[in-house]
Amino acid sequence: MNSLKAKLPPLGTLGPLIALVLACAFFAFQHERFLTLQNFSLILQQVMVVGTIAIGQTLIILTAGIDLSCGMVMALGSIVMTKMAADYGLSAPVAILLGLLATMLFGLANGLLVTRIKLPPFIVTLGTMNIAFAITQLYSNAQTLTQIPDGMNLLGETFSLGGARVAWGTVLMLGLYLVTWLWLRETSPGRHVYAVGNNPEATRLTGIPTERVLLGVYVLAGLFYGLASMLAVARTGAGDPNAGQTENLDAITAVVLGGTSLFGGRGVLLGTLVGALIVGVFRNGLTLMGVSSVYQILVTGILVILAVATDQMSRKGGR
Amino acid sequence: MNTNIVMQAKGLVKRYGQVTALDSADFELRAGEILAVIGDNGAGKSSLIKCLSGATIPDEGEIVLDGQPIAFRSPLDARRAGIETVYQDLAVAPAMTIAENLFLGREILRPGFMGRVLRMIDKKQMLQESIARMQDLKVGIRSMVQPVETLSGGQRQCVAVSRAAAFAEHVVIMDEPTAALGVKEGNMVLELIRRVRDKGLPVVLISHNMPHVFEIADRIHVARLGKRAAVLNPKTISMSDTVAVMTGAMKPEDIPAECLA
Numbered sequence: 001m002n003s004l005k006a007k008l009p010p011l012g013t014l015g016p017l018i019a020l021v022l023a024c025a026f027f028a029f030q031h032e033r034f035l036t037l038q039n040f041s042l043i044l045q046q047v048m049v050v051g052t053i054a055i056g057q058t059l060i061i062l063t064a065g066i067d068l069s070c071g072m073v074m075a076l077g078s079i080v081m082t083k084m085a086a087d088y089g090l091s092a093p094v095a096i097l098l099g100l101l102a103t104m105l106f107g108l109a110n111g112l113l114v115t116r117i118k119l120p121p122f123i124v125t126l127g128t129m130n131i132a133f134a135i136t137q138l139y140s141n142a143q144t145l146t147q148i149p150d151g152m153n154l155l156g157e158t159f160s161l162g163g164a165r166v167a168w169g170t171v172l173m174l175g176l177y178l179v180t181w182l183w184l185r186e187t188s189p190g191r192h193v194y195a196v197g198n199n200p201e202a203t204r205l206t207g208i209p210t211e212r213v214l215l216g217v218y219v220l221a222g223l224f225y226g227l228a229s230m231l232a233v234a235r236t237g238a239g240d241p242n243a244g245q246t247e248n249l250d251a252i253t254a255v256v257l258g259g260t261s262l263f264g265g266r267g268v269l270l271g272t273l274v275g276a277l278i279v280g281v282f283r284n285g286l287t288l289m290g291v292s293s294v295y296q297i298l299v300t301g302i303l304v305i306l307a308v309a310t311d312q313m314s315r316k317g318g319r
Numbered sequence: 320m321n322t323n324i325v326m327q328a329k330g331l332v333k334r335y336g337q338v339t340a341l342d343s344a345d346f347e348l349r350a351g352e353i354l355a356v357i358g359d360n361g362a363g364k365s366s367l368i369k370c371l372s373g374a375t376i377p378d379e380g381e382i383v384l385d386g387q388p389i390a391f392r393s394p395l396d397a398r399r400a401g402i403e404t405v406y407q408d409l410a411v412a413p414a415m416t417i418a419e420n421l422f423l424g425r426e427i428l429r430p431g432f433m434g435r436v437l438r439m440i441d442k443k444q445m446l447q448e449s450i451a452r453m454q455d456l457k458v459g460i461r462s463m464v465q466p467v468e469t470l471s472g473g474q475r476q477c478v479a480v481s482r483a484a485a486f487a488e489h490v491v492i493m494d495e496p497t498a499a500l501g502v503k504e505g506n507m508v509l510e511l512i513r514r515v516r517d518k519g520l521p522v523v524l525i526s527h528n529m530p531h532v533f534e535i536a537d538r539i540h541v542a543r544l545g546k547r548a549a550v551l552n553p554k555t556i557s558m559s560d561t562v563a564v565m566t567g568a569m570k571p572e573d574i575p576a577e578c579l580a
Contacts, residue, residue, distance in 0.1 A: 187439050188438045
C-alpha cells in the first residue's frame with residue numbers, strides 16, 4: 001500500500017492542471033470563440049513573456065526566495081537591447097547579448113546582496129525593482145523605441161502548424177521549460193537548488209557551497225528575464241519602458257498557481273508553465289467576455305491569494 | 320577489543336574572548352569503540368567536538384588522525400579526511416527522497432559526457448547503492464524513493480546516521496542524535512549506532528541521556544571545566560558516580576581504579 005501511494009503523483013502536482021481545465025471549460029461556455037485553435041495559439045503567444053520570466057522566478061522561489069524585480073528587470077533588458085541597436089547601430093544579436101548582460105548584472109546584484117550581505121530577498125528585490133524601473137525610465141527618456149533592427153522581430157513571427165499560427169517565441173519558451181525542467185530534475189546542480197530551498201543548513205553541512213548555488217540561481221534568473229525581454233521586443237516590435245508592470249505580479253502568480261511552494265524546496269517547473277497558462281487563459285477569456293482590464297487585475301490578485309492559501313493549507317494538512 | 324588509537328588530541332585550547340572553553344583538553348578515540356562524551360553545559364564538550372569535526376579551529380594543541388597530524392579549517396576538511404558528523408536537528412532535506420539525501424553533495428554522476436559535462440546524475444545507480452547500504456545496516460525502510468518527510472523522526476535520523484556511516488572512512492561523530500526522539504525511536508537509532516560500530520567504524524557519541532550512554536558506550540569521556548576529567552568504564556562505574564564526576568562532586572583522584580578506562 002505504501003509503495004502504491006509513493007508511485008501515484010501527489011494531488012499537488014495535478015491540482016494546477018485541473019484548475020487549468022476548469023478555467024478553460026468555464027470560458028468555453030462564456031464565449032464561443034474561446035475554444036478555437038486560433039485563440040489557443042494566441043494565448044500561447046500572450047504568455048511567452050510571462051512564461052519565460054516565470055522560469056527564473058521559479059528557480060528563485062525554489063530556494064525559498066522571491067524576486068519582485070523580475071518584470072522591471074525584463075523591461076530594462078528590452079530598453080537596453082533596443083536602444084543599443086537604435087543608438088549605436090549594433091546588429092540584433094550583439095544588442096540582444098548586451099540586453100542579456102544587463103539583466104544578468106541585475107540578477108548578480110540581487111544575488112550578491114542576498115548571499116553576501118544576507119539581506120532578505122523580499123527587501124533586496126523590492127529595492128532593485130524600483131532601481132530597475134527608474135533606470136529604464138531615465139535611459140529611455142520614458143520613450144518607447146520603435147526603430148528596431150529586423151533580426152529582433154524574428155521570434156515574434158509565426159509559422160503554420162495544423163491550421164494554427166505558432167510563434168517562434170512560443171517554441172523557444174517551451175524549449176526553455178523543457179531544458180530547465182530536465183536540468184532541475186536530472187543534474188546535481190539542479191538538485192542542489194532544491195536542497196538549498198529545503199534545508200539550507202543541512203545542505204551546507206553536506207559540503208555543497210550553498211551561497212554559490214544561490215548566487216547562480218539569481219544570475220540564471222536574470223538570464224531568463226533577459227530572454228523574456230528579447231521575446232517582449234519581438235512580440236511588440238518595440239522597446240517599451242512601461243512594460244513589465246503586469247508581468248511582475250503575473251510571473252509570481254504563475255509560479256504559485258503552478259504549485260511551487262513559497263517556503264522553498266518543493267515544486268515542479270512544468271507546473272509553472274501550467275500556472276502561466278492559467279493566468280493567460282484568465283486574461284484572454286476575460287478580454288473576450290469584454291471585462292475591463294481593471295477587473296483582470298482584480299482577478300489575478302484574487303488568484304494569487306487563493307494559490308498561496310492552498311499552498312499554506314496543504315503544508316499544514318500534509319504533515 | 321584492540322586498542323589502536325584512531326584519533327587523538329592533546330592540549331586543545333579554545334578561547335572565546337575572556338572565556339576559555341577548552342583549557343588544555345585531551346581526547347583519545349580507539350578503533351572499533353563507541354566513546355561517549357558527556358559533560359555539563361559549558362564543560363567544553365561542544366567546543367571539543369567542534370574542534371574534532373572542523374567546525375572551529377583550536378587556538379592551541381594538536382590533533383592526530385591515524386598517526387597523521389591534522390589541522391581542519393572547515394567541516395568540509397574533516398569530511399574529506401574521513402570524519403562524518405551527524406547533527407541533532409535532523410540534518411536532512413525533507414522534500415527530497417531518501418536516496419537523494421544519502422548522496423546529497425556526493426551524487427553519483429552518469430558516465431561520460433552526460434555526467435562530466437552536463438552533470439547528470441545516475442538515479443538508478445544511486446538507488447541501488449542506497450538499497451545496498453541501508454540493507455547493510457539493516458535499516459528497515461521499504462522505499463528509497465519516498466521523500467524523507469514521510470518518515471518518522473527516528474527513521475529520518477537513521478537516514479542521517481546511515482549517510483555518515485556510508486561515507487566515513489575513519490570516524491563518525493554524533494551530536495545528540497537521540498535528543499529529539501521518543502523512547503522507541505531513540506532505541507532504533509541506538510541499535511543502528513551499535514551496528515555502525517560493529518562494522519568497524521569508531522563512533523564519538525555526544526549525549527545528555529545517561530541511560531543511552533550506559534546502554535551503548537564502551538568508554539565514557541567526562542568533560543569538565545574545559546578539560547578531560549576522566550575516562551570511565553560504564554561496566555564498572557555506576558550512573559550516579561558518573562554524574563558525580565561530571566558535576567565535580569567526586570574528584571577524579573577519588574575514582575576507584577577499576578572504574579577508569
